Amino acid sequence: MAYWQDQGKAPTACVDTFGCQQNVADGQRIMGMLQTMGFTFTDEPAQADLVLLNTCAVREHAEKRVYGNLGALTHTKKANPAQVICLCGCMAQQPSVAKKVRESYRHVDLVFGPHALWRFPELLYQVYTRRGRVFSIDDEPGTIAEGLPVVRDKGVKAWVSIIYGCNNFCSYCIVPYVRGRERSRDAECILEEVRGLVAEGYKDITLLGQNVNSYGRDLGTGMDFADLLARIDGEVEGDYLIRFMSSHPKDATPKLFDTMARCPHVARQLHLPFQSGNNRVLEAMNRRYTREKYLELVNYAKDVMPGLVLTSDVIIGFPGETEAEAMDTVSLVREVGFDALFTFIYSPRPGTAAAAMPDPATRAEKQVWFDRLLDAQNEISARQHAAYVGSTVRVLVDGESGDERWPLSSRTNGGRLVHLLGSRDLIGSFATARITDANTWALFGEAVE
Structure with missing residues (x-):
């Protein structure tokens, strides 16, 4: 950036990302733009010329952490008044958050939402040249900007966004309000990115979207998500795995599962959030499928992909949920036999339909239901x-585990974590492992010839 050249120094940036893999992918593009502008990176806010918090709005806990971090940055700003502090991501797109930051966190210089990510260099330049605060949180359709630079973590894993936004409006979810409507990337651009990642040595590539199963509907080309998977598998050569998340059950089809089954590059792993096992609660959530439909889908997927590793998201304590309805969720978990779950006690998000619903159950009651859910899943995971x-x-083999007994970290085709005994020379490559032990959360083994 010419501005920093005029200052006669190389600036440093500290980028802190919260939330989902989509946020991680956005953060990597932000770092790519910063690197192109001449920034280097540090993990210490006190040493940074620019501190950027890339935020998540899905859970209340994440928001509290962000506000806590913003408060702590008053000290770094006081020590270095020229430091620029940025707030971006889903949380920043909410008008209520922008208002709170504008009024109560006056040391924050730049606030922008996901829609404006591609404009980040322009917005940052305004901060430096105008010497004033900049807010860009307009509710706009959103723009897909191809060709943005990316700074990825070194290793074997990479994230590729294929669709942005969400059209579903689940009653508990803030995402459609902060990420906008669904916008699919051009298939050729996705193929080019995946091809480049494989050439660079990445071997575990995850396709991202709030609902990957909606991919292509807005393009008018007739290509759907299953077709995209088939093209990647057939046209990108190399030894690699393709994963994806997340899938919405209302849009998952036998065609998708058949495609997964016949494509060797597509991992035998399916993350299919069901959220609740009770039909009344599913309707209140605006999920647009039933317990019976969900079971039909997963049973078909298991039939065509023996050994499929199946994971899901679950919410306990949705407004108005009774103990009996929560136990329907536990019974579905036992019936399906998930390999792992991402479990949450309901957290109200201001601005969503569910936030205004009556919620008579106490937090203590919900915790009891939640503990029963965890007990059921832990029993299943340990057995499997x-x-x-x-x-x-x-x-x-994707890295070191930090455990001297099992020094390597690795994943199976289905995404199961395996702590591995073997040479560090295996890091970055596929290997064969003999499983010697297991617990609820991981497998343990040794590399074999």
């Missing part, structure tokens, strides 16, 4: 992991 002991599986 124990069944692996004595078997031999192919794994991708």
Whole structure:
């Protein structure tokens, strides 16, 4: 950036990302733009010329952490008045948050939402040249800007966004309000990005979207998500795995599962959030499928992909949910036999339909229901992991585990974590592992020839 050249120094930036993989992917593009502008990076806010918080609005806990971090930055700003502090991401897109930051966190210089991510260099230049605060949170359709630079983590894993926004308006979810309507990337651009990642040595590539199953509907080309998977599998050569998240059950189809089954590059892993096992609660959530439809989908997927690793998201304590309805969720967990769950006690998001619903159950009651859910899933996970002991599986060694007994970290085709005994030379490559032990959360094994 010419501004910093005039200052006679190389600036440093500290980028802190909260939330989902989509936020991680956005953060990597922000870092790419910063690097192109001449910034280097630090993990210490006190040492940074620019501090950027890339935020999540899905959970109340994440918002509290962001406000706490913003408050702490008053000290770094006081020590370095020229420091620029930025707030971006889903949380920043909410008018109520922007108002609070404008009034109560006056040391924050730049606020912009996901729609304006591609304009970040322009907005930052305004901060530096106008010497004033800049807010860009307009509710606009959103623009897909191809070709933005990316700074990715070194290793074997990479994220590729294929669709932005969401059209579903689940009653508990803030995402459609902060990320806008669904906008699919051009298939050729996605193929080019995946091809480039494989050439660079990435071997575990995850396709991202709030609902990947909606991919292509807005393009008018006739290509859907299953077709995109088939094209990547057939046209991108190399030894790699493709994963994806998240899928919405209302849009998941036998065609998708058949495509997964016949494409060797597509991992035998499916993250299919069901949220509740009770039909009344599902209707109140505006999920637009039933318990019966969900079971039909997962049973079909398991039939065409034996050994499929199945994970899901679950909310306990949705407004108005009774104990009996919460136990319907527990019974569905037992019936399906998920490999793992991402579990949450309902957290109200201002501006969503569910936030205005009566919610008579106490937090203590919800915690009891939640604990029953965890007990059920932990029992299932431990049993399924124990069944692996004595078997031999192919794994991708992705790094060090931090445990001297099992120094390597790896993942199976289905995404199961395997702590591995073997040479560090295996990091970054596929290997064969003999599973020797297991617990509720992971497998343990040794690399074999």
